[in-house]
Amino acid sequence: MTAAVLCIGTELTRGELLNSNATWLAExxxxxxxxxxxxxxxxxxxxxxxxxxxRLSGEHQxxxxxxxxxxxxxxxxxxxxxxxAGVGLVRDADSLSQIEARLARFGVKLAASNAKQADxxxxxxxxxxxxxxxPGFSVRLGGATAYFMPGVPAxxxxxxxxxxxxxxxxxxxxxxxxxxxxxxxxxxxxxxxRLSGLESAFGVTIGYRASLPEIEVKVLAQAASSDAALAVxxxxxxxxxxxxxxxxYGEGFGSxxxxxxxxxxxxxxxxxxxxxxxxxxxxxxxTRIAGSSRxxxxxxVVYANSAKTELLGVPPALIAExxxxxxxxxxxxxxxxxxxxGADLGxxxxxxxxxxxxxxxxxxGLVHWALATASGTQLRERVLSGRRLDIRxxxxxxxFDLIRRSL
Numbered sequence: 001m002t003a004a005v006l007c008i009g010t011e012l013t014r015g016e017l018l019n020s021n022a023t024w025l026a027e028x029x030x031x032x033x034x035x036x037x038x039x040x041x042x043x044x045x046x047x048x049x050x051x052x053x054x055r056l057s058g059e060h061q062x063x064x065x066x067x068x069x070x071x072x073x074x075x076x077x078x079x080x081x082x083x084x085a086g087v088g089l090v091r092d093a094d095s096l097s098q099i100e101a102r103l104a105r106f107g108v109k110l111a112a113s114n115a116k117q118a119d120x121x122x123x124x125x126x127x128x129x130x131x132x133x134x135p136g137f138s139v140r141l142g143g144a145t146a147y148f149m150p151g152v153p154a155x156x157x158x159x160x161x162x163x164x165x166x167x168x169x170x171x172x173x174x175x176x177x178x179x180x181x182x183x184x185x186x187x188x189x190x191x192x193x194r195l196s197g198l199e200s201a202f203g204v205t206i207g208y209r210a211s212l213p214e215i216e217v218k219v220l221a222q223a224a225s226s227d228a229a230l231a232v233x234x235x236x237x238x239x240x241x242x243x244x245x246x247x248x249y250g251e252g253f254g255s256x257x258x259x260x261x262x263x264x265x266x267x268x269x270x271x272x273x274x275x276x277x278x279x280x281x282x283x284x285x286x287t288r289i290a291g292s293s294r295x296x297x298x299x300x301v302v303y304a305n306s307a308k309t310e311l312l313g314v315p316p317a318l319i320a321e322x323x324x325x326x327x328x329x330x331x332x333x334x335x336x337x338x339x340x341x342g343a344d345l346g347x348x349x350x351x352x353x354x355x356x357x358x359x360x361x362x363x364x365g366l367v368h369w370a371l372a373t374a375s376g377t378q379l380r381e382r383v384l385s386g387r388r389l390d391i392r393x394x395x396x397x398x399x400f401d402l403i404r405r406s407l
Contacts, residue, residue: 008067033172057141067151202236264295274337277351312336334370
């Protein structure tokens with residue numbers, strides 16, 4: 001069964017908002033076993049929305065749409081869906097009551113603009129939204145089953161998982177299963193070269209997604225049953241692990257900082273970070289993870305040499321002798337932040353993120369990082385490529401990878 005994803009909203013076509021819904025939905029539909037052959041985006045224009053709905057519903061058996069279900073005048077998705085379906089709009093009393101009750105909890109009275117969110121194409125199946133005021137709905141468009149959800153990612157995801165995903169497994173005639181392996185430390189070209197010939201050898205499809213500086217390797221298998229497809233995907237995934245070695249750090253969706261956080265929590269260890277060239281980015285990557293307070297004690301952003309000395313106890317003489325960007329200073333920072341915050345692990349970064357400040361001896365991109373533990377301190381250095389933010393991000397992930405390998 002083929003499926004298409006359509007994301008509706010001028011804020012998406014203008015690039016004002018990152019379209020994360022498209023990626024999440026395409027991955028979710030593929031994981032279920034559907035073949036996603038189109039991912040489109042259209043602005044808030046009636047004619048264009050209806051044209052996309054007609055075309056995609058004529059070419060696919062399943063259409064999943066997000067956006068345009070809100071209370072404002074540019075939220076016109078429901079009207080467009082009704083026109084394409086050839087039916088009128090009907091107000092649902094239960095949905096209206098739920099919207100009114102939700103607004104009342106926030107001290108807001110129901111307005112006419114909110115009331116229109118309870119209007120649906122005649123005959124549509126309503127999808128409840130416990131996290132917002134915009135219910136979704138499902139309706140037949142031509143030969144396709146079309147689902148419509150709000151564009152707010154949290155609302156969309158919960159609605160999909162609760163009301164749509166359970167319906168879709170029964171539609172898959174040839175089950176597909178996908179295993180996602182997450183990698184760090186190899187360029188995408190080398191990952192591709194190491195996996196050469198694997199598709200034909202195992203009868204699977206290999207996909208890649210680079211999200212600097214990580215790489216996802218997606219192993220997709222199709223078979224007569226879900227269990228058989230999973231078995232094929234597992235055999236191929238095991239071969240991926242064998243070829244990429246310890247550059248594969250995890251399986252499924254997530255990130256290296258999340259994986260490292262899980263290791264720290266599992267072992268009951270705490271982490272503190274001292275940051276110079278990364279400028280707080282490492283701490284931000286840790287604290288964006290829910291539950292990171294279980295293992296993360298804090299960080300010190302010590303950009304100036306005086307801050308390195310006053311906050312982390314780095315001796316001024318050490319900086320004068322070796323320079324702020326040096327292995328000796330990285331060591332002192334890691335050991336200092338570990339001691340001063342009372343952590344099990346102290347991680348530190350110092351480097352030249354650019355675009356200026358480099359010398360022949362210490363070029364732009366040079367980063368030293370260190371991991372201090374009770375058993376000693378490990379040091380690493382590398383000249384990292386890319387723009388300023390790329391270098392900072394690569395450095396932070398390299399630090400997390402050092403923790404991973406240490407644990």
